[in-house]
Amino acid sequence: MGRLASAGATVLDGGSTTVAGRPVAGWPDPLEWQGDRPDDPERIFSFAELPDGDVEFESAEQALILWFEELDQRPGIVMVHQNGLAQGLARHVSEELPGDPLTILTGHDHEQQINRYDDVVVVDAGSSGAGGIFGLGTEEAGVATLHFSGEGLRAVDMIQIDPISGAARAERIVLEDEDACDKDLLICHDEGEDD
Secondary structure, X not given: OHHHHHOOOOOOOOOXXXXXOEEEEEEOOOOOXXXXXXXXXXXXXXXXXXXXXXXXXXXXXXXXXXXXXXXXXXXXXXXXXXXXXXXXXXXXXHHXXXXXXXXXXXXXXXXXXXXXXXXXXXXXXXXXXXXXXXXXXXXXXXXXXXXXXXXXXXXXEEEEEOXXXXXXXXXXXXXOOOOHHHOOOEEXXXXXXXX
């Protein structure tokens, strides 16, 4: 993150900015590796690898929710690397802080999907090649393009590309469509439903 920031990239390490007129906030990954070598065998990738992973996850989820609640301005978009944390924030905002629509951009699990909790939508574009050499031929690169209207996220184009052949496929998910929840890539969570 430090290298990105020193190269001029905007790093949302708990902060916020505006993109195309929409307030965007970013939560830092609590498991971000701080070491020099990304292939270090001591590197932790998920909460399940920690001795008290469930406790650590719950603590991180509560810290994320508190951070969101204390923001000066409610953002229209939030970036959260850990998908599990993003889902927890989405449930909380949908149940406890309903209001303006919220889009949460997430990843980490390399699974392309959209989760909708009323006016809160979590978009996971899939993998962008983080599987490295071991993912070649088995893992497609995922891209999501977002289409907003005045009311929030209107549609998402989910694109998958085979990095070897270049073959690609795309599907547009229109969130306002009554049949959208019947799509494979969209999971709709009804109000009050347990996950």
